[in-house]
Amino acid sequence: MLVYGAMAYREMTENRLGSYLATLPDIAARLGSRPQLWQIRKIATSELSAVFVAEGPAGEVCIKQAVPCTLDLGGQWPLPLERTVFEEAALTLYARFASGLVPRVLHYDSEQSLLILERLHPHITLRRGMIKAGVYPRFAEQIGKFLGETLFRTSDLAMAAAEKKERVAFFCANAEIGRLAEYLAFTEPYLDAPENRWTTPELDDLARAIRQDDALKRAVSALKQSFMAGPQALIHGNLHTGSVLVTETDTKVIDPVCAFFGPIGFDLGTLIGHLLIGYFSQRGHAPSHAPRSPYERWLADTVQQVWHRFHDRFLDLWRSAHAGDAYPDALFTGASGAESLRTAQKEYMRRIFEDALRFAGATIVRAILGRRHVADFEQIDDRRHRAACERPALLLARELIKDAHYVGDIAEVMEVARELREGTMPAG
């Protein structure tokens, strides 16, 4: 049997993984003590990692290993293998603040850049669920709790200054993957870059208009700057609907490989942007004899619920668990102080709301005009149908990035979304 203790990194195969798991008593016990009965399969590979499932008579686990990866972004961009340490650190903090809403970490091996996680079953990604018109009655409540808890408790409102600065410093080292995100989210989609693609020729006019929109590019640049230097709280950094696993009763957030301290609005905006993508894509998936109007309404309601659940949870915690140095209690005493604090909270949440809308807009632009597209739209085979779904999404996105300041509330966003989708609104 191979012995893996403190060995240099090797990419795992099913066979190698069997030997490896057998060296870990806790994991072996969890699977059942006879390794020859274990079944190990690779269930996913991406450019960043390989994912395996190991099943034994007594139980099962999920194994995720970072793989060597060099991206070509006009120059070679190697991602350090050590990046798994940030995923582990984020999952550990998440377990502290939102236990039950992330997979449990059962084992972490820094040498092998490998995590062994609780297997989530029968969960599917929310993206896949939305394409199938799946309804998840607990999702908004659970993700709102996740967002409220993790973002509040790692902010200056809750975390002790020394701990926060130490964690900010730690996650600063996740810089390479952060820089990748900055480039792919806030720069490349707005360039005439060869890697970009879109539904052509249907969206050619709009793609060109967006790349020539100077005010939009200025707004995106300001957004990028706030993403680069706005460590409000620990953010997941890539909270799209493929990073959320769901069942009818459960929600789990996975894959915080991009985690770092950034703007609170970013996680919210990424998620809302991808929920909007799901919303706009429905007509492309609905069979003509069975329109999905009720499901569209559920999604529209879900977007609003996600914001409200986050908002209410965050403010509940501000009232009950404020312990950080920001907005010190001593400045808000007495009756007028309490009233003033409510005003301060409104102003604070309003800034997060506007940030979230702008980030949601950038999320949508990137998914339609950038190098990496999403299954929500890509699985619509008919090009004209696809373009008809993407166009109103892009129009909304542009408005969110440029004019978030003028949006009244989240209900108004969904009202505009509906009107754009119905084509009842003059475009842009």
Next chain:
Amino acid sequence: MLVYGAMAYREMTENRLGSYLATLPDIAARLGSRPQLWQIRKIATSELSAVFVAEGPAGEVCIKQAVPCTLDLGGQWPLPLERTVFEEAALTLYARFASGLVPRVLHYDSEQSLLILERLHPHITLRRGMIKAGVYPRFAEQIGKFLGETLFRTSDLAMAAAEKKERVAFFCANAEIGRLAEYLAFTEPYLDAPENRWTTPELDDLARAIRQDDALKRAVSALKQSFMAGPQALIHGNLHTGSVLVTETDTKVIDPVCAFFGPIGFDLGTLIGHLLIGYFSQRGHAPSHAPRSPYERWLADTVQQVWHRFHDRFLDLWRSAHAGDAYPDALFTGASGAESLRTAQKEYMRRIFEDALRFAGATIVRAILGRRHVADFEQIDDRRHRAACERPALLLARELIKDAHYVGDIAEVMEVARELREGTMPAG
């Protein structure tokens, strides 16, 4: 002779320092090779450090050592002795970007938490200079250069992403002194805290009004939050007029013990705030037979020049030395892109301007109502004269913090300052 190599920390005395310096060949050579001819004197002590000068036949140096320090801020607050590492790191970066505008570091001893620096002579602090109505014709140009260079080149507009994140992480460890600054600048002066003092009874009404001004305290809380989590660039962190040494031809910035990555507007605001303090204090220092109107005009002009020189330098560098990932060139190509970039730069500089005004306001409030006062006002013996200088400064400060958004430009600030000082404006 004592040998100091890798010895545990000891507080230096003149005697001990002589033996210590003799073990450093470069320093000994600089002073002249016969230690018995060196003259060493302690020239300053503060709660944070002791400062010595060593003079020899061949030259002289300045020695600064951190001393054990525990502050009482409603709880004991020990500052780690290792803090000198941040001062050394900041001075080293400053030497790279603003050579000639900071003292040269000749030696750094982490064990002894001690820096040996180029001695600056016959420099005095700008604060002392202003009290004596000293004119410094090169000051605005030189400090504008310092601010423009150090703030631009450590920002996301110039510094490579990996280097910036690494430095942000490094300076995160300067957290204790940062937390002290947060408390003393943005919290305590607004509380009914026993450590606060002010010119009483003359300013009792205004002190009370400020502590009861809810909108002001909300604005200060938002300002504090941006100071805690806004790593735009490496900031000095305490750039008052006692941290600036001047002669008629030279300007040097000293003492960056609070350095960390923070909002660009903070250094500007701290300096402008203390220049305004100098401005408002003049009538208290002027002999009745010799009013200082020309000097007041010079100071008013200097405040404006400081802003303009910084502004112009920063934008010159943005045009000539842009190398960071923020505001990527590729998003601003062609004639319309160039025009758009100018608009983006205007918006960027406007945000810094408003931040600077708010921080300037907080600087003034703190110096008049907080626990630590400044010589500009303190040396005005006549209490009513002092209060007459402090009152318009406080009124301006309150307006800057709450209404920076509505201020047109820096000339308008000085116009309002003049009117408040003349008493021609209805108070707040």
